[in-house]
Amino acid sequence: MAVDVGKALDSVDEWLDSYITQPHEQLGRSGAVCPFVAPARRAGAVETAVRLVGPAAGLPLLKEVVRCGLDEFEQLGWRTSNPALRSLIIVLPDLPPEAFALLDEAHAQVKTESVERGLMIGQFHPACAEPAARNPAFEVSRSPVPLVAVRAMAVHDILFLGERADWFAQYHRRFGERYRSRPAGIGPLLTTLYHKALALHGPGGTPDDRRTTG
Numbered sequence: 001m002a003v004d005v006g007k008a009l010d011s012v013d014e015w016l017d018s019y020i021t022q023p024h025e026q027l028g029r030s031g032a033v034c035p036f037v038a039p040a041r042r043a044g045a046v047e048t049a050v051r052l053v054g055p056a057a058g059l060p061l062l063k064e065v066v067r068c069g070l071d072e073f074e075q076l077g078w079r080t081s082n083p084a085l086r087s088l089i090i091v092l093p094d095l096p097p098e099a100f101a102l103l104d105e106a107h108a109q110v111k112t113e114s115v116e117r118g119l120m121i122g123q124f125h126p127a128c129a130e131p132a133a134r135n136p137a138f139e140v141s142r143s144p145v146p147l148v149a150v151r152a153m154a155v156h157d158i159l160f161l162g163e164r165a166d167w168f169a170q171y172h173r174r175f176g177e178r179y180r181s182r183p184a185g186i187g188p189l190l191t192t193l194y195h196k197a198l199a200l201h202g203p204g205g206t207p208d209d210r211r212t213t214g
Helices: 003-020 039-043 059-073 098-117 155-161 165-179 187-202 207-213
Strands: 045-048 087-091 119-125 133-141 146-150
Touching: 003 039, 003 045, 003 087, 039 045, 059 087, 059 098, 059 119, 059 146, 098 119, 098 146, 098 165, 133 207, 155 187, 165 187
Parallel strands: 045 087
Antiparallel strands: 087 146, 119 146
16 A cells, blocks of 8 residues: 655654644653754754655664664754754654564664764654653653654763663763763753762773772
8 A cells, every 4th residue: 555655744743743842741841742853943953754664674674774864864964053953853654563663673773873873763653662751651752653763962861871881881971071060951860860870880881990980
């Protein structure tokens, strides 16, 4: 059956307007589901790509789609000079429901590579079970059409990168200096999570680094 790409893109646009850029009572905080999307859209910093993967798409293909998205993000001629606002949305309009779990797995398997490149990826689809950072009971990443979002790593990503030593090492390398004094724009939750991860992993991402560098 033919895929209506225009309808899929319209659905994504409506989702951004009515959900992603709006507050939600189950988020566990005030503000929009993603507070960066509205200013990014105003700045013309949200790019959209469509990838048709076919009804028999497997894990290797979906991983390749995500990896190519990382390359595309880095190679795009962005219209804004502010890298914090840049976002790439890769829409997968023909991915069938039985393959949604494979998209979750592709995200999980490519995440480390993404983090090493200073990028964050997120998968979204109608059955996505990813929880909100501040409310594990809220499945925040549900979208009407399967898609993957790519953006630059940001200071608030300690919410997602503190659990693993290798992820935290990449985060610390980029943002550790901002925690040395009382930083503007970094609230107590992020500060607590950062110091918790630092105590657990050390600045280089391993307990040995913690002991030798303090």
